[in-house]
Amino acid sequence: MAETQTTAPSVIPKTAPQAEIGVIGGSGFYSFLDDVTEITVDTPYGAPSDSLFLGEVAGRRVAFLPRHGRKHHLPPHRINYRANLWALRSVGVRQVLGPCAVGGLRPEFGPGTLLVPDQIVDRTKARAQTYFDGEPLPDGGPRPNVVHLTFADPYCPQGRLAALKAARGRDWEPVDGGTLVVIEGPRFSTRAESRWHAAQGWSVVGMTGHPEAVLARELELCYTSLTLVTDLDAGTEAGDGVSHEEVMRVFASNVDRLRDVLFDAVAALPDPAERDCVCARAHEGRDLGIELP
């Protein structure tokens, strides 16, 4: 992969607006941009997965964050999701696109399928999934209030429309809607687990979509998931089961067109100042006990 031209990392004040849109995905998405600036951002929850890589796409300022770190050293259960979303918001991001690799739970959702889910099921076991747990911030900051968020529709409706339109514009007919079930990992599902997921009517299975989506909502960020099917899950396929090598191979072979779709989706997102969606008013003005970054 091509080396990205970057400037030296620097810590910036969390209020300096540097980007409006965040993309949580690896170097395959930003290494082709002409001018990328690398910045490090600290948060009350510790460091995010990596530096933020700032660039411009279709006239919009975008912050790219490699979810697993640039060397892919963080497994899904060790990603600091709270730091990642906090860091993005602290540089000005208000809309987030979260592409991820998933397994298909139906035979018709084979490798190469692009599915934009509208629902999520949390089957993770040990992840911090709220900023509002009634404890002082980990860095000794103020104590957030206890908040129970409405989360009936976990994804941004405007973001989903932008993603669907972008995919169709690239002749990649997406599956519009479906349920992403998120497992703890890092292992893949057993056949029994996979058959159970499929029997529930769920569509695809992954390891990173939660708690990303709910943490974004807690920060009043628009969040849209774009799932790329890299394999049929163990209960759906007839072979030896899912392998990491297969997942990486299929993801790599689709990364170019997924990047095209992401960039077109960036261009199609509404102006953040004109956000008219549930995400932007998730807290409805309630007292949070902390200020969002």
Ligand SMILES: [Zn+2]
């Ligand atoms: Zn939204």
